[in-house]
Amino acid sequence: MANLRDAIRDYVRALSLEHGRSDHTCRAVESDLSHFADFLADARAGQGDTESLDLEQFRDWLWQETKAGYASSTIARRASSARGFTAWLHNTGRGPDAARRLRSPKSGRSLPRMVSTDAMDDIFSDLRGRAATDDPVALRDLAIVELLYATGVRVSELCSLDIASIDLTERVVRVIGKGNKERVVPFGQPAAEAVTAWLAQGRTALEDDDSGDALFLGARGGRINPRTVYELSRRLLEHAPGSGPAGPHAFRHTAATHLLDGGADLRGVQEFLGHADLGTTQIYTHVSAERLRETYRRAHPRA
Numbered sequence: 001m002a003n004l005r006d007a008i009r010d011y012v013r014a015l016s017l018e019h020g021r022s023d024h025t026c027r028a029v030e031s032d033l034s035h036f037a038d039f040l041a042d043a044r045a046g047q048g049d050t051e052s053l054d055l056e057q058f059r060d061w062l063w064q065e066t067k068a069g070y071a072s073s074t075i076a077r078r079a080s081s082a083r084g085f086t087a088w089l090h091n092t093g094r095g096p097d098a099a100r101r102l103r104s105p106k107s108g109r110s111l112p113r114m115v116s117t118d119a120m121d122d123i124f125s126d127l128r129g130r131a132a133t134d135d136p137v138a139l140r141d142l143a144i145v146e147l148l149y150a151t152g153v154r155v156s157e158l159c160s161l162d163i164a165s166i167d168l169t170e171r172v173v174r175v176i177g178k179g180n181k182e183r184v185v186p187f188g189q190p191a192a193e194a195v196t197a198w199l200a201q202g203r204t205a206l207e208d209d210d211s212g213d214a215l216f217l218g219a220r221g222g223r224i225n226p227r228t229v230y231e232l233s234r235r236l237l238e239h240a241p242g243s244g245p246a247g248p249h250a251f252r253h254t255a256a257t258h259l260l261d262g263g264a265d266l267r268g269v270q271e272f273l274g275h276a277d278l279g280t281t282q283i284y285t286h287v288s289a290e291r292l293r294e295t296y297r298r299a300h301p302r303a
Helices: 004-017 023-043 055-067 072-091 117-131 136-151 155-159 189-206 226-237 249-261 266-273 283-299
Strands: 172-176 182-186
Touching: 004 023, 004 072, 023 055, 023 072, 055 072, 117 136, 117 189, 117 226, 136 155, 136 172, 136 189, 136 226, 136 249, 155 226, 226 249, 249 266
Parallel strands: none
Antiparallel strands: 172 182
16 A cells, blocks of 8 residues: 555656656646645545545545636646556556546637747847847847747757757757657757857856856856746747747747748648647647738738
């Protein structure tokens, strides 16, 4: 008979070490399942062991979470975490697959934020103006946004890049994505020039003993962290037209949409973004279609 909280820790460790799930995913799963363990303890709805788990406990937990006002996307994620956990319990002989028939609520899928070409030009104009002062942080910020937009990499992928990850001669970057899958992504001349300037003038001014081989550094010299990139993105996008989250993923969404608008093949964009499922990439076709409809409504005399 296994203790529930011990089993949760073991499961999260297995997700990380055996299945290669990202730190972000592991933290989310651990948080979800800890919420469930807290619910059982507060409601005295279980004995705190894995053998006594049953479907009704999970259903009652999700019902309480729904009444507490959590978003349907959060409830759906928690249901998914529960199903994965009990499947693992069953496969490892630690308990029943109690959440196998636990259903997730349907959640509406919102379109990702996309930045127009004109707005991107304004952003780059601002970044280039700051970088012209040779301030090392400004040089870094320009290189980061150029690379985010040029390659569509995730913020976690960007922050984990080493100097050796990027080939400025061939203009490609080797990215380690979800599930430790490697892909090679091309980028253009503007990104190459920005990264070259950062390495030659900016990085040398910030590096210290903690820098290691990291491509991008924080203001104190260590490897840059996602929070810094989120803050940079928020500052750049807060006055840009459009709605939705103002994080670095907006540049990833924008890169994908602009590729499709320019005639890129959907399969090629899937490989570019590192999506395992083509269905994930297809969301960008909806973005392009929505933009076309908006243009039609504004421009066509019989719209």
